[in-house]
Amino acid sequence: MLIRLSSLPLHVILAMFVLCLSATGASKTNDPQEERLLSKTELETHLRFLAADELMGRETGTEGNDVAARYIAEQFRNYGLEPAPGSEDFFQSVPMVRTTPPQTQRLALDGRDLKPGEDFILVRGSNIFLSAPVVDADHGMADPGDGSRDLEGKVALVKFGDEKGNNGPQSLSLKRERLTARGAVAVIELYAGHQWQMFVSYLQQPNLGLSSGDKAEESIPHLLVKKNESIREELLASKVSITASESGSEEIRSNNVVGVLEGSDSRLRQEWVALTAHFDHVGASPDLHGATAEDFIFNGARDNGMGTVALLAAAKHLAADPPARSVIFIALTAEEVGLLGSSHYVENPAVPLKQTVFVLNNDGGGYNDTSLVTVLGLDRTTAREDIARGSLKAGLEAFGGEPQIQRFFNQSDNVRFARKGIPAPTFSPGFREFDQEILRFYHRPSDEADELFDFEYLLSFARAYAYSAEFIANNPRRPAWIAGDEYEDTAKSLYGDPADSSSTQD
Numbered sequence: 001m002l003i004r005l006s007s008l009p010l011h012v013i014l015a016m017f018v019l020c021l022s023a024t025g026a027s028k029t030n031d032p033q034e035e036r037l038l039s040k041t042e043l044e045t046h047l048r049f050l051a052a053d054e055l056m057g058r059e060t061g062t063e064g065n066d067v068a069a070r071y072i073a074e075q076f077r078n079y080g081l082e083p084a085p086g087s088e089d090f091f092q093s094v095p096m097v098r099t100t101p102p103q104t105q106r107l108a109l110d111g112r113d114l115k116p117g118e119d120f121i122l123v124r125g126s127n128i129f130l131s132a133p134v135v136d137a138d139h140g141m142a143d144p145g146d147g148s149r150d151l152e153g154k155v156a157l158v159k160f161g162d163e164k165g166n167n168g169p170q171s172l173s174l175k176r177e178r179l180t181a182r183g184a185v186a187v188i189e190l191y192a193g194h195q196w197q198m199f200v201s202y203l204q205q206p207n208l209g210l211s212s213g214d215k216a217e218e219s220i221p222h223l224l225v226k227k228n229e230s231i232r233e234e235l236l237a238s239k240v241s242i243t244a245s246e247s248g249s250e251e252i253r254s255n256n257v258v259g260v261l262e263g264s265d266s267r268l269r270q271e272w273v274a275l276t277a278h279f280d281h282v283g284a285s286p287d288l289h290g291a292t293a294e295d296f297i298f299n300g301a302r303d304n305g306m307g308t309v310a311l312l313a314a315a316k317h318l319a320a321d322p323p324a325r326s327v328i329f330i331a332l333t334a335e336e337v338g339l340l341g342s343s344h345y346v347e348n349p350a351v352p353l354k355q356t357v358f359v360l361n362n363d364g365g366g367y368n369d370t371s372l373v374t375v376l377g378l379d380r381t382t383a384r385e386d387i388a389r390g391s392l393k394a395g396l397e398a399f400g401g402e403p404q405i406q407r408f409f410n411q412s413d414n415v416r417f418a419r420k421g422i423p424a425p426t427f428s429p430g431f432r433e434f435d436q437e438i439l440r441f442y443h444r445p446s447d448e449a450d451e452l453f454d455f456e457y458l459l460s461f462a463r464a465y466a467y468s469a470e471f472i473a474n475n476p477r478r479p480a481w482i483a484g485d486e487y488e489d490t491a492k493s494l495y496g497d498p499a500d501s502s503s504t505q506d
């Protein structure tokens with residue numbers, strides 16, 4: 001049928017034009033209803049507030065962080081979400097403790113004192129007073145398994161990291177555990193790399209941890225010693241004394257913000273889709289890396305103001321027309337200080353983890369391609385199609401990217417959920433590689449809601465997230481890890497094996 005446009009009223013012509021555009025799938029959504037629901041101005045307002053100087057970088061444990069949490073909670077209330085079961089209002093308290101390293105640290109070989117910060121640094125331990133001979137223990141990862149106490153009363157001298165080159169907190173804590181089991185009284189790890197100064201400044205700073213966790217590790221003292229030509233032999237020939245004063249500790253309180261929306265389908269509402277985004281950032285201080293005298297407020301517009309705004313957009317969009325599955329919205333605190341908000345949540349979930357069938361986390365360091373969203377873990381779950389479709393509806397392409405991008409999968413809150421077995425990709429602003437354009441703003445005071453920020457992109461990004469979440473929450477097929485994924489077995493133990501009929505949900 002051919003329609004002569006001139007014979008139709010203008011609003012009909014416009015409506016047809018919109019239909020044509022959306023039929024191509026390549027344009028932004030111009031549905032007036034959605035326009036009203038998620039407008040550019042409203043999303044811009046959220047971002048300008050969350051990234052404002054007055055919030056001082058939303059650092060965990062500061063007033064700016066609390067104000068951001070309150071702002072998010074009141075938006076949740078406005079959209080009609082309910083507070084999560086067991087939460088006070090919309091807040092889930094995350095109890096933390098800030099530990100200050102011992103002021104005095106001493107490591108002495110037979111004849112001489114090494115210089116703290118320059119020759120050695122205490123990684124862990126407090127209130128230490130010991131003196132013992134040193135023995136070589138390779139990487140310190142060996143597990144004799146026969147209960148042998150071959151290092152009884154000795155200081156274990158070990159190579160840096162483990163055999164595979166890992167030196168993350170988990171391998172370090174395993175190392176301490178194994179050496180403790182063998183009877184060692186302390187561990188000295190030799191470091192030969194180029195990042196000595198970085199380690200020192202990190203270890204000299206106060207450190208945040210969950211009050212509930214880590215206390216358990218009553219660790220033997222752990223020191224890092226800078227390697228030079230003779231130090232290894234010197235240590236092995238010595239009886240060393242190690243002393244350190246008491247470390248300081250202070251209780252810190254911060255909140256996850258949690259709101260729930262009941263699903264519209266009487267059966268599928270038993271299943272929960274969790275939408276998560278951290279709202280904390282690194283704060284404000286002239287001492288922070290990248291700070292200048294003129295600007296030392298790390299506003300975190302991109303990291304993770306964008307993700308928080310997208311979470312608000314999804315809450316408003318979904319609450320207006322609840323999808324089949326129930327949805328829990330979790331604005332997480334304390335991500336930047338070690339994924340603590342998510343670590344606390346997965347141990348204290350507001351709805352059972354085994355009913356939480358999917359997590360779509362939203363976090364990113366910035367963008368350099370506004371035609372995309374980059375999804376870490378895009379190809380690892382069956383929600384791939386829904387995410388691609390939701391993104392396209394907002395005029396964006398969902399991009400999975402290369403392995404060097406996918407390694408970021410393990411660097412945000414999603415990994416805490418993934419390790420429990422829940423399929424949990426991270427939805428991030430568009431980038432093809434983590435290049436100079438990203439680093440210009442990444443964890444810099446320049447990460448602001450200013451003229452360099454693309455608010456048009458914020459709108460499509462937030463819509464892409466909301467639509468993707470909607471498709472996932474409405475899909476009759478329950479999302480899952482792709483067969484063979486490293487978390488597939490963990491998922492089976494969380495949800496039960498679908499092949500096992502006794503464990504299916506009603």
Ligand SMILES: [Zn+2]
Binds near residue numbers: 278304363364365
């Ligand atoms: Zn982030």
